Amino acid sequence: MTSKDTIFALSSGALPSGVAVIRLSGPQSQETIAQLCGRVPLARHASLLPIRDRNGVMLDQGIVLYFPGPTSFTGEDCAELQIHGGRATVKAVLAALSDFEGLRSAEAGEFSRRAFLNGRMDLVEAEGLADLIVAETEMQRRLAAEQASGGLSVLYDSWSKRLTHARAMIEAELDFADEDDVPGSVAAAIWHDMSALEQEIINHLAEARTGEIVRDGLNVVIAGPPNAGKSSLLNHLAKRDVAIVTDVPGTTRDILSVDLDLSGFAVRLHDTAGLRETDDVVEREGIRRTHLSMAQAHLVLLLSEEPGADWPLLGDLSSRPVLRVGTKTDKADPSWPDGGADVMISVKSGEGIEDLISAIARYLPDLESGSALALPTRQRHIASLTTAREQIRRALEPDAEGLDIRAEYLRLAGQALGRVTGRVDVENLLDVIFSEFCIGK
Structure with a gap:
């Protein structure tokens, strides 16, 4: 297996689809296209051509492009077949390509690896390209595009x-x-x-911390005693039932996570086991993981339905930003002291949820003033x-x-x-x- 091999792969998304793109790279790209399609299109000019296997059997008709090296994505001779995205059609074209001597299926990331080895991109640009493909929020896209473009x-x-x-x-x-x-x-x-x-x-x-938050998301841990409304808040913000909600204390034993898009940033919410003294070995392990998650969080939401009574259970969090959240305001005692919580919410009525989201957003990086995400x-x-x-x-x-x-x-x-x-x-x-x-x- 060497860089002299000509490689091919399906480079578009999951099948079936309207169009499927099959990419080739290597010294036999031009010859392969000539045999499959009868001729090689002009460089960088799209041509509608028939695609046949080596026995002349018609497989499909599609747009064919040829990119001679070294000014191609990989720096080698490259070609693309834009065909109909049916599973059988794509399977037949890939099988036809595998019949050519010297051609093989590409390994994961091999096109980008060849681009790096041939000087078409550096490692940072390659990593940016990989991030761009998986970007889910606007800020992730901007950060990845900045790196992929050099x-x-x-x-x-x-x-x-x-x-x-x-x-x-x-x-x-x-x-x-x-x-x-x-x-x-x-x-x-x-x-x-x-x-x-x-x-x-x-x-x-x-x-570096800003880059970490933009790329991987703001890690927000929801912590508090059992039945403080942690799982209910997670489900409400996710707009789906991620966590089981019951009146039985200690329902949540492990860390449950959900990703949100907030102001273009990824925010990763973690529901955790309720903090209390317990003899249950499984629940104790869940509480241990809760404390570990809090220590690694960018922001901790401390939930309580009583005026500050549960804050001492949470240990020393002086090194982490903390938002104290009073819950269940729809049935709360009106005697909550001023300053007893940073935000008061009710998942049932929706009261205070927007205030909580705004409070979380204040912990996101301020990148609007910057012209680049370097x-x-x-x-x-x-x-x-x-x-x-x-x-x-x-x-x-x-x-x-x-x-x-x-x-x-x-x-x-x-x-x-x-x-x-x-x-x-x-x-x-x-x-x-x-x-x-x-x-x-």
């Missing part, structure tokens, strides 16, 4: 170029100090720029960026070793940045030096 890669590449330039200047100062056209002591300007770059990376990493979204991004920032910091330390060692720290920083996009730094420093200083003219 917006985030442009930022990282600009940082890599600054690191490469800094190293080039240091190398020039070390190796070509006797040359007339090499300025003396470039260190001051270089280290000023590296200090600014370190701060830019720090500021970028500070947006945010780190994956743990591997954060880890490599943190490494890059640490190496720059080491190079900037006043008591750091000589220029050659400090340049090595910058090389390691550039290598860490290269791991984010998949463009690990290659040593083109002399090219930079020659263009900057005309050395060796």
Whole structure:
């Protein structure tokens, strides 16, 4: 199994459908289309052609496109067959393709992998494309589109170029100090720029939580004592019966989750086991999971139908944002003290639900003022960026070793940045030096 194979796959959605798109990529794409359809369309021109198997049996008639490499999605010769989306039709065309020697079914993500290997996209763009396909909310779509189009890669590449330039200047100062056209002591300007770059990376990493919320959703845990109305609230917000609701305390034993779209953001609600003292081993495990979920949440909704009596059961949540929610206001004692809850609701009457939704929305990131969503979204991004920032910091330390060692720290920083996009730094420093200083003219 090599990149010399020509691969094919159904690239459109589930069958049956009005149209099904079968994609090919590899050196035999052009020849295969010629044999299936009788001729190869002009590059990037759609043609309506018959599609026949190798025995000449008519399979379908569809739109055929041919994309010669290297200016195709994968960088290889590619083709698309847009055919009728019936299961039998698609099965017959795929079977016909599998009969060609040198053709095989593509593995998961193999088209994008070839695009990366052939330099058509970097890792961040590939990840953005994957996120774009599964995006369910407007903000997820915007974030994924920004990354898939290379917006985030442009930022990282600009940082890599600054690191490469800094190293080039240091190398020039070390190796070509006797040359007339090499300025003396470039260190001051270089280290000023590296200090600014370190701060830019720090500021970028500070947006990691925002990127996490946009991509994966705001994790909201609904907690409280048994029968406080947690499952009823989950069902009400989901507009369907997700959780079982009874008058029996301890009905919910495990974590139940549902995803909502709130102001274009994904919000993931988690219903949890009621918090109380119990001897039931299963219920105790559910309560343990409740506390774990609260510790990992972006926001905790603490529900109670009594004025603050249940808050002490919830433990120390000082490190997490908390909304205290008074429930069952349709039958609540009017003696709730002022400030006893942040929001008062009744699932039965609907009272206060909009206020609760508005309160949750205040914990969503404010991205309207920004023109781009250049945010780190994956743990591997954060880890490599943190490494890059640490190496720059080491190079900037006043008591750091000589220029050659400090340049090595910058090389390691550039290598860490290269791991984010998949463009690990290659040593083109002399090219930079020659263009900057005309050395060796």
